[in-house]
Amino acid sequence: MITEPVISLVNAVLFILLAPLAGGLIAGIDRKVTARMQGRVGPPVLQPFYDVGKLFEKENMVVTVTQHFYVLSYLVFMIVAGALFFSGGDMLLVIFAFTLSHIFLVLGAYASYSPYSHIGAERELIQIIAYEPMIIFTAVGMYMVTQSFNVSAIVNSGIPIILYLPGVFIGYLIVLTIKLRKSPFDLSTSHHAHQEIVKGVTTDFSGSNLGKIEIAHWYEYVFLLGVVYLFFGFSPVIAVAAIIIAYFLEILIDNTISRVKWQLTLRSAWLIAGTLGIVNLGVLYYLKGVIMP
Amino acid sequence: MNDLVFLIGFPVIVALLMLLVKDKIRNYIVIISAIALGIASLYLLIIYFNKNTVFFDIPFEPTSKIMFIIEILLAVYILYLGITFKKYFTVALILLQAGLLLFLEMGLIPGIEPVNNLFIDQLSIIMAMIIGIIGSLICVYALGYMETYHNRHADIKDRRKLFFFILFIFLSAMFGIVFSNNLIWVFFFWEITTICSFVLIGYSRTPEATNNAFLALSMNLLGGVAFIAALIYIAIMDPSGKLFGLDSLISSGYALAIVPAVLICFAGITKAALMPFSSWLVGAMVAPTPVSALLHSSTMVKAGVYIIVRFAPVLALTTEGFIIAMVGAVTFLLASGIAISQSNAKKVLAYSTIANLGLIVACAGVGTYNLMWVAILLIIFHAIAKSLLFLCVGTVENRIGSKNIEDMGGLIVRMPKIAMMMFIGMAGMFLAPFGMVISKWAAIEAFITAPFGLIFIAILAFGGSFTVFYWSKWMGKIISVMRHQEVVEDTVKKEKWAVLYILTGLVVGVCLAFPLISTYLIEPFIMNIYGVTTRLSQANFAIMIMMICLLLIMPFSMLFYRTGSKHVSPYMGGRTMESEMRFSGTFGTMRELSLSNYYMEKYFGEDKVFYIGTLLCWGLLLIAGIILAGVVL
Numbered sequence: 001m002i003t004e005p006v007i008s009l010v011n012a013v014l015f016i017l018l019a020p021l022a023g024g025l026i027a028g029i030d031r032k033v034t035a036r037m038q039g040r041v042g043p044p045v046l047q048p049f050y051d052v053g054k055l056f057e058k059e060n061m062v063v064t065v066t067q068h069f070y071v072l073s074y075l076v077f078m079i080v081a082g083a084l085f086f087s088g089g090d091m092l093l094v095i096f097a098f099t100l101s102h103i104f105l106v107l108g109a110y111a112s113y114s115p116y117s118h119i120g121a122e123r124e125l126i127q128i129i130a131y132e133p134m135i136i137f138t139a140v141g142m143y144m145v146t147q148s149f150n151v152s153a154i155v156n157s158g159i160p161i162i163l164y165l166p167g168v169f170i171g172y173l174i175v176l177t178i179k180l181r182k183s184p185f186d187l188s189t190s191h192h193a194h195q196e197i198v199k200g201v202t203t204d205f206s207g208s209n210l211g212k213i214e215i216a217h218w219y220e221y222v223f224l225l226g227v228v229y230l231f232f233g234f235s236p237v238i239a240v241a242a243i244i245i246a247y248f249l250e251i252l253i254d255n256t257i258s259r260v261k262w263q264l265t266l267r268s269a270w271l272i273a274g275t276l277g278i279v280n281l282g283v284l285y286y287l288k289g290v291i292m293p
Numbered sequence: 294m295n296d297l298v299f300l301i302g303f304p305v306i307v308a309l310l311m312l313l314v315k316d317k318i319r320n321y322i323v324i325i326s327a328i329a330l331g332i333a334s335l336y337l338l339i340i341y342f343n344k345n346t347v348f349f350d351i352p353f354e355p356t357s358k359i360m361f362i363i364e365i366l367l368a369v370y371i372l373y374l375g376i377t378f379k380k381y382f383t384v385a386l387i388l389l390q391a392g393l394l395l396f397l398e399m400g401l402i403p404g405i406e407p408v409n410n411l412f413i414d415q416l417s418i419i420m421a422m423i424i425g426i427i428g429s430l431i432c433v434y435a436l437g438y439m440e441t442y443h444n445r446h447a448d449i450k451d452r453r454k455l456f457f458f459i460l461f462i463f464l465s466a467m468f469g470i471v472f473s474n475n476l477i478w479v480f481f482f483w484e485i486t487t488i489c490s491f492v493l494i495g496y497s498r499t500p501e502a503t504n505n506a507f508l509a510l511s512m513n514l515l516g517g518v519a520f521i522a523a524l525i526y527i528a529i530m531d532p533s534g535k536l537f538g539l540d541s542l543i544s545s546g547y548a549l550a551i552v553p554a555v556l557i558c559f560a561g562i563t564k565a566a567l568m569p570f571s572s573w574l575v576g577a578m579v580a581p582t583p584v585s586a587l588l589h590s591s592t593m594v595k596a597g598v599y600i601i602v603r604f605a606p607v608l609a610l611t612t613e614g615f616i617i618a619m620v621g622a623v624t625f626l627l628a629s630g631i632a633i634s635q636s637n638a639k640k641v642l643a644y645s646t647i648a649n650l651g652l653i654v655a656c657a658g659v660g661t662y663n664l665m666w667v668a669i670l671l672i673i674f675h676a677i678a679k680s681l682l683f684l685c686v687g688t689v690e691n692r693i694g695s696k697n698i699e700d701m702g703g704l705i706v707r708m709p710k711i712a713m714m715m716f717i718g719m720a721g722m723f724l725a726p727f728g729m730v731i732s733k734w735a736a737i738e739a740f741i742t743a744p745f746g747l748i749f750i751a752i753l754a755f756g757g758s759f760t761v762f763y764w765s766k767w768m769g770k771i772i773s774v775m776r777h778q779e780v781v782e783d784t785v786k787k788e789k790w791a792v793l794y795i796l797t798g799l800v801v802g803v804c805l806a807f808p809l810i811s812t813y814l815i816e817p818f819i820m821n822i823y824g825v826t827t828r829l830s831q832a833n834f835a836i837m838i839m840m841i842c843l844l845l846i847m848p849f850s851m852l853f854y855r856t857g858s859k860h861v862s863p864y865m866g867g868r869t870m871e872s873e874m875r876f877s878g879t880f881g882t883m884r885e886l887s888l889s890n891y892y893m894e895k896y897f898g899e900d901k902v903f904y905i906g907t908l909l910c911w912g913l914l915l916i917a918g919i920i921l922a923g924v925v926l
Contacts, residue, residue, distance in 0.1 A: 061861050065851065068850065069847065076847065089836065099761065103761070106769060110772060111772055113775050116864055118773075125765050136750075140737065273754075285747050
């Protein structure tokens, strides 16, 4: 008989092993679709893997050795957050581990005393504080619907969470744009080559460190899309479809909207969290007895 | 019983010695008595941790007579100072307070004979540990700090005898507050802490220090007036004097207890420097840094939140409690915001303290059992991390001559050990899996089941992200590596290092020991009051501990990377760099590279946000006052 802890452990291990593959593929497809939208042929779907493989062959160049420490911590805690999520752990704990890992990336950028990575770090921080409230509201909303913060309980609840949390879902999609580093919110570093602050947070990372940051992004993609799955957890088919549509929307927004300033990013993210998020939760809170079983 | 009397009395004896002895001997006495106080509070823990509430029957008279005489003498002293410095608001308050006190002592109290005047329970033990260990560590640290302070500020008269006298009186009064079951005694010690902080804030006697000292004094006297009004109300409602016992008042039910509870919580709000009274704590940072450390971590403000936590069972699920909680929550949100706009390190720490006290009061004001658990956790974690941070900032200030965060760039190169300690202290304040985040997490889980909890969760989510912002950018400043800087920390004294190491160890240690603290101290305490208790689930405990271990292991990866990397200059857009962080600008000039953090003055400017906070919190307090008046009439 397979017990619950064993399943959790297996899920965590599967995440650690497979998430980079899935994340890399997503990144590859992303680039392909983006290229098509821009009327280009685009790189092969496996291009992200080639890129990262090459990064690891590069000479090891640093501004300060502490960068190694910060990047490694970023990657490790990103994996911890994701593994906790997929093993069915506490959503809030996952969010805190997720924040911790990002703080390490920011610190890594601060560590090198370059104006480009410094501004990148400040902007990355602004992004963190822009999205964090909405992510917490997402977890709180899931609790209000399923009476649990545990991912396993949320996904096994069989409740169509999306019907109770439409506002929260839209809010989440908007902060997802920040998290996926998509325009209009790709302030701190961008996939596009035209940044006034060069590569922002990642300016002073090269070689294997940059490779690790890429891999951490792949883990992050899988985790973030996993949260989208939770909204549709009652039906895996719909959930996968929702993930594909959501991601396609993100690419479309990325290619059609130009970047905004940090002020607008912060204001819009907080406005969304403050209106859509809180109103949705408020309605749920006061109608607890009416619309919920 | 002797142990409690020892903890209250011993610091008084040390304090008196401080008035007599000189530098060398003072150092020995302070270190020895700090060790004694630390051991005594640990002893307390060992003896009483499994005994729930124990009462001690210290005779009410003549102790109260002596207290009364001291209070009147102090009032005369304050009156004299107030008139000398032309602070007529303070004069008015002290006259009002003295009048009320005389009315109470002469008119109402004679004849009553309260028993069970001292007590100890788990909350008292926790507070005693904070005072006995952290408080006395700060006293030891102050030895070295004050020496350097007077070397640097030759214009300020050396009044160290008075300084250390007051420090130890302060500790004694704090022990008095947490061990007294008799509210009249609590009030006596309460007033002593007010006056101690007044003297310490005004230590340098510059006009600014004097003004801020009087500001702190008047705000706390205002709280004192509310406190004494509560005592008079109790004396009138219950002439037998039984309700002066903290335990009987709290268990006497809503109808009797709510008026004194709210009045005393108002006193707590002034002492804990919540908005609209936060300005006294911000002003208090003109004092030497050990004073700030003491006020912010183990004494003074902790007395304020302690008394509110005590009254939480009365406030639980009442409108009055909700309003007090809202004052706390608004303070948490706005003070966290203000901290973003500050570049003065001590001011950032001050606003962070105010914010966290706000959060504690928000939890205690709503007052359900699981929020009470969070409030006590917050008190513990905050005390340790904040004292460490203040002492680190003090040390940095002594070395580099500035407490501006912008001057702390590259601290990791200049003062590597101090920078590491600051890093750990800050991590303790806002990063998982350290204390404050455990508490924040538990707070979200607890608020979600409380009435109107959603409002608090929303405030917590936004305030929490402010917190992340101002700590991270400060952290980034100290860890940015600027090469070719001198190491300047080797002149720091031995005993200072010892204190800093112990506190750093405590920040990490308490996170590891937190399951034990929760199981043996906090949970039984909550069980006693509410009949139910709460805790983090076993699985989550395990994950937290694993994360801490992981965090502790990570730095060792540096050993692995020590060699084999090629060093290059930071990217400067292709500009020619000189070695000392200079680059070639236009027309062949060499320019200094300097980077500065974002402060978002436009959004979080101190004046504007404080103004909003003052309006909101006064409004809330006014509503509470009206409700209270309704209850009384």
